[in-house]
Amino acid sequence: MRARLILLTLLGALHAPVAHAQPTVDNVILVTLDGARTQEIFGGLDVDVLRATLDGGDPEATEVYRRFWAPTAEARRTRLMPFFWETLMVEHGSIAGNRALGSTVELANRMRFSYPSYAEILTGEAHDDVITSNDNRRYPFPTVLQFLKGELGLDRTRVAAFAAWETFRWIVSSEAGTFTVNAGYEASDDPDPVMQELSTQQFETPTPWDNVRHDHYTFALAMRHLAVHRPRVLYLALGETDDWAHGERYDRTIEAFARNDDQLRRLWEWLQSDDQYRDRTAIILTTDHGRGKTAADWTDHGNDTEGAEIAWMAFVSPTVPIRGEWQNHAPIRLNQVAATLTAFLDLDFLSLTPSAGRPISRLFDR
Numbered sequence: 289m290r291a292r293l294i295l296l297t298l299l300g301a302l303h304a305p306v307a308h309a310q311p312t313v314d315n316v317i318l319v320t321l322d323g324a325r326t327q328e329i330f331g332g333l334d335v336d337v338l339r340a341t342l343d344g345g346d347p348e349a350t351e352v353y354r355r356f357w358a359p360t361a362e363a364r365r366t367r368l369m370p371f372f373w374e375t376l377m378v379e380h381g382s383i384a385g386n387r388a389l390g391s392t393v394e395l396a397n398r399m400r401f402s403y404p405s406y407a408e409i410l411t412g413e414a415h416d417d418v419i420t421s422n423d424n425r426r427y428p429f430p431t432v433l434q435f436l437k438g439e440l441g442l443d444r445t446r447v448a449a450f451a452a453w454e455t456f457r458w459i460v461s462s463e464a465g466t467f468t469v470n471a472g473y474e475a476s477d478d479p480d481p482v483m484q485e486l487s488t489q490q491f492e493t494p495t496p497w498d499n500v501r502h503d504h505y506t507f508a509l510a511m512r513h514l515a516v517h518r519p520r521v522l523y524l525a526l527g528e529t530d531d532w533a534h535g536e537r538y539d540r541t542i543e544a545f546a547r548n549d550d551q552l553r554r555l556w557e558w559l560q561s562d563d564q565y566r567d568r569t570a571i572i573l574t575t576d577h578g579r580g581k582t583a584a585d586w587t588d589h590g591n592d593t594e595g596a597e598i599a600w601m602a603f604v605s606p607t608v609p610i611r612g613e614w615q616n617h618a619p620i621r622l623n624q625v626a627a628t629l630t631a632f633l634d635l636d637f638l639s640l641t642p643s644a645g646r647p648i649s650r651l652f653d654r
C-alpha cells in the first residue's frame with residue numbers, strides 16, 4: 289500500500305504544471321478617500337497649509353510636523369503613508385496621478401464635489417445636467433455594484449458598501465435594498481455580535497458632523513462583514529480626509545491620511561491571510577475630487593476651485609505587473625473606474641452603459 293502511495297505521489301509530481309497557473313481575479317474592492325489631495329498623496333505634509341492654520345504659530349513646534357515632516361516629497365509621503373508607499377506600491381500595485389511625472393487623473397464631471405463625483409465613479413459617467421447637489425436623493429442610473437451583483441448572481445450580503453457619509457445610502461444604487469449598505473450613522477441590521485457592538489459604539493462617539501461618522505467604524509464594520517459574509521464585491525468609502533479639511537483642521541486631516549494608511553495595511557494583511565482573497569483580489573483606490581492648491585483654498589472644492597478637478601488612482605491586482613508611479617500616459621478619468629473594476633472580472637460594464645468610460649487599457653495589456 290505504502291509503495292503504491294509513493295508511486296502515485298511521484299506521478300502526481302511529474303504531472304504537476306511547470307509554471308504557476310495564470311493569476312485570476314475573483315473579488316474586487318473599491319476604496320475611496322474623500323477629497324484626498326494629490327498634494328498629500330504624492331508629497332505628504334504641506335507645510336504652507338500647516339502654517340496657514342496656525343494663526344502665526346510656528347509649524348515646526350507642532351506634533352504633526354514632528355511626526356510627518358521630511359525634506360523631500362518622497363520622504364514626506366512615506367512618513368505619512370508608510371504601508372502604501374513602502375509595501376503596497378512597491379510589491380503589489382501602482383498609482384497614477386503624479387503630474388510631475390506626466391501622469392494625470394481627472395474628473396469628467398464639472399461639479400467637483402462628492403455626489404456628482406461618486407456617481408461618476410459608480411455609474412461610469414458624469415451626469416452634470418441631473419446630479420447638481422449632495423442631497424439625499426436616488427437617481428435612475430444603475431451602478432457598477434448593481435451590475436456586478438446581477439452578473440455574478442450574488443446574494444445581498446456578497447455585494448457590500450460601507451461608507452462614512454450617510455448620503456451613500458442613496459448614491460450606491462438606483463434601487464433601494466438590493467445589497468448590503470451601511471453608511472453614516474446607521475445601525476447595522478446584522479445579528480453578528482461584533483457588528484452589533486460596533487454599531488452601538490458609533491453612536492456613542494460623535495464627530496463634529498451630523499451625517500458623517502468616524503472612519504474607524506466604517507472600516508471596522510467592513511472588515512467584520514468581510515470575515516463573516518465573504519463578499520466578492522466590496523466598496524469602502526472613507527471620509528475624514530475631507531471632513532477635517534472643511535473644518536480647517538489640517539493636523540487632523542493629515543492624521544486621517546495616516547490612519548487610512550494603517551487601515552489599508554490591515555485590510556491587505558487580512559486579504560492575504562485568507563484563501564478566498566489571497567492573490568485573487570483586485571483593488572482600485574481613488575478619491576472623488578481634489579481641493580484648492582493654496583493655503584487660502586485647500587479647505588474647499590467645487591467648480592470654481594482650481595485644483596478640485598485633480599485626482600489620483602491606484603491599482604492592485606494579481607493580474608497586473610505594473611509597480612510604482614505611472615508616467616507619461618493619456619489622462620485617466622473617474623468615469624473609467626466602473627468599467628475597469630468589471631474588466632478585472634472579465635465582465636463588460638459597457639454592456640449596461642455603452643457611454644461609460646472605457647476600462648483603463650494599460651492594466652489589461654498582456
Ligand SMILES: [Zn+2]
Binds near residue numbers: 402530531
Ligand atoms: Zn468635501
